[in-house]
Amino acid sequence: MKFELSNVYQEWLEKMIEQNESLAIQQSLQDIYPADISSVLYEFNAEKSKYVLDLLKKEVSAEIISNLEEDVRKKFLKNFSSTEIASYLDYVDSDDAADILNEQPVLVREEVIAHMTDQEKASHIVDLLRYDEDCAGGLMAKELMVANVNWTVVQCIEEIRRQAEKVEKIYSVYVVNDQGFLLGRVSLKKIILASDQMKIADIYDPDVISVETYRKDDEVAAIMRKYDLEAIPVVNVQRKLLGRITIDDIVDVIAEQAEQDRQLMSGISENVEEHDSVWTVTRSRLPWLIIGMVGGMLGASFIGLFEKDLIIIPAMAFFIPLITATGGNVGIQSSSMVLQTLANKTSLGNGFYERFIKMLLVALVNGVVISALVFIINFIFGQSPQLAIVVSISLFSVVLLSSFMGTFTPIVLNKIKINPALASGPFITTANDIIGLAVYFGTSRLLHSIF
């Protein structure tokens, strides 16, 4: 059953650590899942955490270390010698081991590899270090079950027996030819149901979806999600089988992607959490606030150009927040719709023309309703008809302009390989504010000269 972490337990554990009660700690932790122990350790400093880890079985500690978040782990492993790190890596899958090493300084990395006892794993890790973290090569593990197409079922079972300890989860056995090229897959279910002397060639399924090492992580996620795969083999451009990516890593990719998009939309630089230091949090937020501030000051100097108009009609100032807020709301709505389509990488996108027409129609309806309502309210509450007209015409134009900006900014950003979620962030809302002010005061001047 799920272990519910309590603050009481955490406090108890902290006291036990201080009192050096290693036996009590060992007993209390032995039935707890590694993932739950990780959660407890987040609340402790690096020394206390190390004290706990040293009391646990190596494979449990290794799993805990591979569960930790990157930044926490980086700090944490500073207390460990290269030999200690190496001894844990022997129990960690090659993909996680490569991630852990990638966080270390080059010197530590090489020392750790030199200290590893499992030479095969060490060479797997060195292989994996070559790949970017955010591509299929960086996500794959080298641990996988491979069978030669010419083997019999009993040979395949022998191989499973031999590898059983190294490959924790077997979803299917990948079938290759003598040169190691991927031919297909055979499920464990089929192996169980086949008779021993059957050939792999007779039972394997040649219809296997694979990805090349250079594919981006979000592409891999989209493919695995579309075809409901729990694991996907990774091949090089010649279709040589190099590794496999399992769904648990992809679940993390999907969740992190969503997280990153939300942070960009909120004006937070990536990868900050509530428990980070005040300085880290400030550093990630202040630049965006300054961008907004610069925008606000530009807006101020822009309105300054119309000081005379404001002296004549002070009521013009009343509607500034209405204009800027509407622009912001419409812009964010529009870009959010496009973001959703862009996120859905496997479907056919709309063409420019189709999207433009759709956007225009929605904006027209919204613009007409909003500006008509505002006109009626202004009329009832006795604003001058001129001002009421200026406000409503401006609102209508702002809805149209912001829809256009909101719809096409993410598309342009995506084209030039910038995360389109930025289009819903403060940078664009700030731009929208200035556009809104320009439309408002511009319309007022224009109508003033007409009336």
Add this chain to the structure above:
Amino acid sequence: MKFELSNVYQEWLEKMIEQNESLAIQQSLQDIYPADISSVLYEFNAEKSKYVLDLLKKEVSAEIISNLEEDVRKKFLKNFSSTEIASYLDYVDSDDAADILNEQPVLVREEVIAHMTDQEKASHIVDLLRYDEDCAGGLMAKELMVANVNWTVVQCIEEIRRQAEKVEKIYSVYVVNDQGFLLGRVSLKKIILASDQMKIADIYDPDVISVETYRKDDEVAAIMRKYDLEAIPVVNVQRKLLGRITIDDIVDVIAEQAEQDRQLMSGISENVEEHDSVWTVTRSRLPWLIIGMVGGMLGASFIGLFEKDLIIIPAMAFFIPLITATGGNVGIQSSSMVLQTLANKTSLGNGFYERFIKMLLVALVNGVVISALVFIINFIFGQSPQLAIVVSISLFSVVLLSSFMGTFTPIVLNKIKINPALASGPFITTANDIIGLAVYFGTSRLLHSIF
């Protein structure tokens, strides 16, 4: 390999449908994955899609239907008779079948169940219809491999053979006692490596994580993600095994949750996409724009109370967008940080006090920097010192207030079981705007009476 969908192919297929070239269509589609055929069908109307589906093998069509999005499928199945729907459901897993039936009117639902040939599946589906869609019971499938703890390995393999056709993906075999209570699991790997006469009792792993039927989908997702599970057994409160949830359904839950949060943050009512009709899109967006509009009008009448001040110092109007934008940016940043913590359901949360102090420190730093910068700029560009002081004091207060609002609104919403992502949406930005204006004009009045 991945099938890349092209507009050319889609046009060709459309022409073939019009010319009734069923053989050519069958041939062109036979090597294409069902998930890819689904993508093509999204571009066709219901009649054309049905024409294509009728040409395919029943199991392929069934998979395509279960891949379709809810709203599309609902429209689409209106063209099918109850008998036709029933014939597809025989090929669909019970969880997907229940989802499909849930979208149908009650009468159709009962007709379809009556027409199903697989009586066991029909009763499974009826069982599943009882559960809410967004809890573990609504996510689980009844198809799973179960072994009695007293069986031998060879009996277990016999059962796998018997069930092989019904259970597409076997991750592990769940072990139960004579009363059907969940005792543990045994992996296929272990079954392959065990000798035939071994008892399940000797090889099974009693350490199995399960969820009760009433658990919420996001809780299940958090558990599966935390413990890296590819499937999780679902039990009732007595621990009787009822079904299992597979990771592919959970991946969808995670992606949909992220999507829903983003839409709430952007002021879009749930479940709208770019390809929906103008009317649907407008309906989902207009209410939020009207909320923003009402806020803007309230802001306008609020500023109206200070018309005299504006007549004396028209330059006060210049800084309205700066004040409201800063409040909005700070508020969204703060709530986004909290959302992230709330989303991470399995970790220990911060206490009120700790969170308040952290928030206050970050807000103080950001507030001081922003208002100092604005003061310097205003001073250099020759605004009156009084106004410069009013603007900077207001900015500073707005940063503090919006941080507080942004931090605690999502927490309160979460407590009263409302999606906390709402706190980053237009409703709160609108509230922030009004607070900002109140602070700005209030400060000005206050200082005016002091100076």
